[in-house]
Amino acid sequence: MPVTDTLSLSVTETLNRRRSVRAFTDRAVDPALLRDIFTAAQRAPSGGNLQPWQATVLTGEPWQAMKDAVAARIAMGREGHEPEYDIYPKGLTEPWEARRFGVGEGLYAALGIPREDKAGRLARFMENYRGFGAPVMLFLHCSRIMGPPQWSDMGMWLQSVMLLLVEAGLASCPQECWAMYGATVRRTLALDDGQILFTGLAIGYADEDAAVNQWPVPRAPLDEVIDWQGF
Template identity: 80%
Template sequence: MPATDKQGADIGVTEALHRRRSVRAFTDRAVDPALLRDIFNAAQRAPSGGNLQPWQAVVLTGAPWQAVKDAVAGRIAMGREGYQPEYDIYPKGLVDPWESRRFGVGEALYGALEIPREDKKARLAQFMDNYRGFGAPVMLFLHCSRIMGPPQWADMGMWMQSVMLLLVEAGLASCPQECWAMYGETVRKTLGLDDGQILFSGLAIGYADATQPVNQWPVPRVGIDEAIEWQGF
């Protein structure tokens, strides 16, 4: 399954990490379901506390994927009354340095698209593209039992990261999308999930449209000395 770069060398973990980004413009090229099955089989090696493997997912394309988009569009049209948040995506009262990072990456995104702050209509249109999966032909919805706690949510994150890196290895792209949890009940009902499940995130999957500026702007990361404290070295 490993993809190769232009020189024919296998893409390793380090290269996959560097290449992975949240893609916000996909081509309409179909994704081979056999390839996805291989990726998900490999991702099952992701770690989990007590080997609970709490992650569960629904993978959609075609009419079922369109049905979710249509259902959520109906809730969005209701304005704030349509919100059905499964959880707080960001902590209430977020302060620096985290708030500055969040604000900064948003401004960098709109800057890459040359959408000024005063152009509210264009910014809203770009935001709404979240709920079309940025044109991705495949959407994965990740969920788990409501009895699971923070450690198991961490397990789900490790599984999703494993999937994203394997997608890069296979020449595919993705965008993790917690925004779907803002309309969790509608998504769950459309997918046929009962209230005992909680929606964690979507994951848009497809082939990146490399011509689009939204897929080209640099996304900053803090240096390790800001994130890591060394002791005993």
């Protein structure tokens, strides 16, 4: 069924419902529904209509093979890191450092994992590389010739996908953490060196009862991010 046949939410409602889901059920996702969502997302804007985004979508055995390949790199410790880029800027200052720290603490508080439980926090972090149980993983990548404007285009496509997923009753979690093992991801996807990995996107049906999907994620007040001039 096309996405346009299931319209029931306004854009505002869809934005309010979207969140980074960190616990999924094992319910399978209809590939035809995904195809409709990706077709609709092609309306996302891009400078010069370049449409720089490219994606590889995994489920079943290919998705398990990816998890196994990255797990082997993780077992190597820091020597296994193959970062595609700096996920966060070096020397992050305020207010951004406080926002990053705050969301992490809120997540662990929702899970009941105190700061001193290092093993518990690490175990929870490792769930990133299992897609939090999602049955589908999308890897977003592009040609290395693309620059910052085209990366912003990829972000607009990704946001479009995430909102369309909500509209269709699905959930997602964007995961830049996969870029820590970018070379392994690209090899497993059979991407050549001309491609760079941007992010993963876990896709599935949210486990609505999981505490990690219920805590309120804060947003900065409007006047902290908008400078009004001439109004």
